[in-house]
Ligand SMILES: Nc1nc2c(ncn2[C@@H]2O[C@H](COP(=O)(O)OP(=O)(O)OP(=O)(O)O)[C@@H](O)[C@H]2O)c(=O)[nH]1
């Protein structure tokens with residue numbers, strides 16, 4: 001039996017192996033990904049993002065339990081769960097992962113961001129696709145939102161949940177970080193701490209503007225993830241947003257945009273991989289760098305040369 005047979009027979013170990021292939025960017029991917037693509041397309045993807053330590057992992061795990069208890073197939077992708085800001089988070093994540101092991105219908109995978117610019121690892125979309133093809137119905141993707149606009153999570157998920165905490169200035173922070181922009185649902189977690197209600201009303205005022213643009217009534221859900229308070233409501237709001245999307249005419253526009261993003265992503269990856277492996281090898285790179293520094297070559301002409309080599313490779317069937 002091949003790994004793929006095992007995968008389609010529903011063996012979790014095979015899913016793990018396939019995800020490792022994806023992460024390691026193995027040569028078999030060119031054949032593997034279209035097979036997964038054919039089987040995927042049914043899962044609903046929910047992204048949870050927010051500042052370090054806001055309680056994203058705790059929320060994701062409680063949500064996953066709720067789904068799992070209703071016999072739902074759940075996948076969890078935790079991107080970079082060990083942010084340097086929250087010491088001990090990794091240990092917490094490990095303990096939670098062990099708790100989830102009790103549910104046969106939950107599959108969890110952690111990924112490192114590996115220096116890709118957004119909060120999402122480069123292959124997160126493909127890992128989600130593997131889970132989708134495996135039969136996961138809801139995929140929860142956790143990523144830390146620090147500073148930069150988290151556009152990629154919004155692009156690859158159906159519903160984006162931004163998790164904040166009542167600490168002062170957080171709503172302003174969210175505005176700055178562009179988190180306001182991408183959120184479909186806001187969560188104020190750690191609502192056991194003072195300031196949650198004040199923050200909720202501040203947010204609601206800003207959200208009224210957003211609603212006028214999109215027609216979606218942006219919910220602000222107060223939760224206490226550790227005490228399992230508000231998780232049911234969050235689950236209901238996710239379901240409501242899903243319903244809203246399916247009835248929304250702009251959804252067609254988003255679907256088209258998603259495919260476009262996907263095409264560029266694949267193109268970008270394939271071109272860069274070929275160039276890095278076959279054209280801009282270490283030696284060539286060093287030669288270019290020296291020539292550019294010596295003023296003998298400018299970067300524009302260098303790129304022309306790379307493209308010329310690329311076209312020759314294509315013409316010779318080496319691409
Ligand atoms: N008081 C309080 N603490 C909470 C609540 N939810 C989570 N925590 C605690 O907050 C800390 C961080 O929780 P995590 O779920 O690891 O937060 P995170 O956002 O995933 O953190 P990173 O992935 O490191 O960014 C943990 O010690 C949790 O127990 C809550 O509702 N109230």
Ligand SMILES: [Mg+2]
Pocket residue numbers: 056057058081082089093142
């Ligand atoms: Mg976490």
